[in-house]
Amino acid sequence: MKLEDAKLLAALAGLDVELRSGVSLASLTSLGIGGTTDLLRLRRHETIPEVVRLLDEQGIAHRFLGGGSNLLVRDGELPWVVLQLARAEQEVRIEGNIVEVDAAADLGRTVTYCAKNNLGGMEGLIGVPGTVGGALRMNAGAYGMQIGSYVREVTVYRAASRRIETLRGEQISFEYRHTSFAPDDMMLAVKLELPSKPFREILDGIRICNEKRRSSQPLNQKSAGCIFKNPPGASAGRMIDELGLKGHAVGGARVSERHANFFVNAGNATSADMLALIADVRERVRAAYGFELENEVVIWNE
Numbered sequence: 001m002k003l004e005d006a007k008l009l010a011a012l013a014g015l016d017v018e019l020r021s022g023v024s025l026a027s028l029t030s031l032g033i034g035g036t037t038d039l040l041r042l043r044r045h046e047t048i049p050e051v052v053r054l055l056d057e058q059g060i061a062h063r064f065l066g067g068g069s070n071l072l073v074r075d076g077e078l079p080w081v082v083l084q085l086a087r088a089e090q091e092v093r094i095e096g097n098i099v100e101v102d103a104a105a106d107l108g109r110t111v112t113y114c115a116k117n118n119l120g121g122m123e124g125l126i127g128v129p130g131t132v133g134g135a136l137r138m139n140a141g142a143y144g145m146q147i148g149s150y151v152r153e154v155t156v157y158r159a160a161s162r163r164i165e166t167l168r169g170e171q172i173s174f175e176y177r178h179t180s181f182a183p184d185d186m187m188l189a190v191k192l193e194l195p196s197k198p199f200r201e202i203l204d205g206i207r208i209c210n211e212k213r214r215s216s217q218p219l220n221q222k223s224a225g226c227i228f229k230n231p232p233g234a235s236a237g238r239m240i241d242e243l244g245l246k247g248h249a250v251g252g253a254r255v256s257e258r259h260a261n262f263f264v265n266a267g268n269a270t271s272a273d274m275l276a277l278i279a280d281v282r283e284r285v286r287a288a289y290g291f292e293l294e295n296e297v298v299i300w301n302e
């Protein structure tokens with residue numbers, strides 16, 4: 001979608017919004033798949049209600065983009081614009097065991113920064129690409145931990161009230177790769193409470209998690225991490241592997257040889273290739289095991 005209305009463009013510029021026209025989402029997502037649209041980079045959180053209001057007024061749909069590491073985006077000219085938070089100058093502030101982080105901050109860098117300040121707990125998240133906002137939305141986790149366990153407060157633009165609100169951790173439910181935020185809520189900042197730990201100890205934990213990832217995941221290929229959630233008591237990757245589907249492909253989309261729940265863009269995969277592969281594997285798992293696999297990857301197909 002191309003924004004052309006001069007009044008709208010002037011109003012957005014007045015709100016300090018940076019407009020990048022005709023951006024390819026293939027270049028902004030880890031899968032390397034996706035069509036083109038206009039990208040609005042928001043430099044000031046407080047302008048979000050007004051930016052969304054202006055877009056709504058003109059019937060322009062929008063999506064929120066973090067680091068693009070959990071997204072499968074359709075091809076072609078996209079019928080919505082993308083909003084993304086620009087990175088703040090000071091992204092992380094620490095006071096005792098409380099860490100206040102901007103949602104646009106890089107997750108991995110945040111984990112390391114906390115580690116250097118002797119705050120641990122998030123070692124498992126090292127190697128999870130993307131932003132802190134995306135991790136909150138997805139309740140990202142690995143190796144037995146999830147970010148939601150450490151959340152004390154989230155500052156969020158709430159679509160229902162059209163205002164920026166601060167929610168306490170107890171007001172939000174964080175489940176396995178799912179949170180109680182509405183789809184149109186935008187995370188702006190979070191306060192985490194992290195346990196004190198010596199830097200050396202955290203570093204050892206980080207090394208172990210890094211090693212596990214390196215030995216089991218196709219880190220040099222384009223992917224969005226796990227495609228499916230694990231059903232209760234079962235492993236999606238193990239089932240796909242047992243069905244002999246590693247290497248199974250549709251066009252340029254392929255089940256990784258390394259990790260059967262990672263689907264990679266092995267060449268010029270289209271969104272249709274990836275969607276067909278997902279549907280095919282889901283059907284085979286359903287037929288063999290009776291599990292209806294749920295997507296972990298977020299699909300922007302409309």
Ligand SMILES: Cc1cc2nc3c(=O)[nH]c(=O)nc-3n(C[C@H](O)[C@H](O)[C@H](O)COP(=O)(O)OP(=O)(O)OC[C@H]3O[C@@H](n4cnc5c(N)ncnc54)[C@H](O)[C@@H]3O)c2cc1C
Pocket residue numbers: 030063064065066067068069070071085103127128129130131132133134135136137138139140141142185186187188217219223224225226298
């Ligand atoms: C190699 C690899 C390994 C991975 N390993 C793991 C893992 O171990 N554990 C795990 O949980 N995930 C993993 N992932 C998936 C992904 O990295 C996480 O889900 C990550 O937290 C997504 O963050 P993001 O900023 O990239 O979000 P995006 O992909 O940009 O967006 C994902 C969703 O969050 C929404 N969103 C993003 N930012 C905001 C915001 N500020 N406010 C509101 N909504 C927002 C988007 O609208 C979208 O619905 C992996 C991915 C890759 C490529």
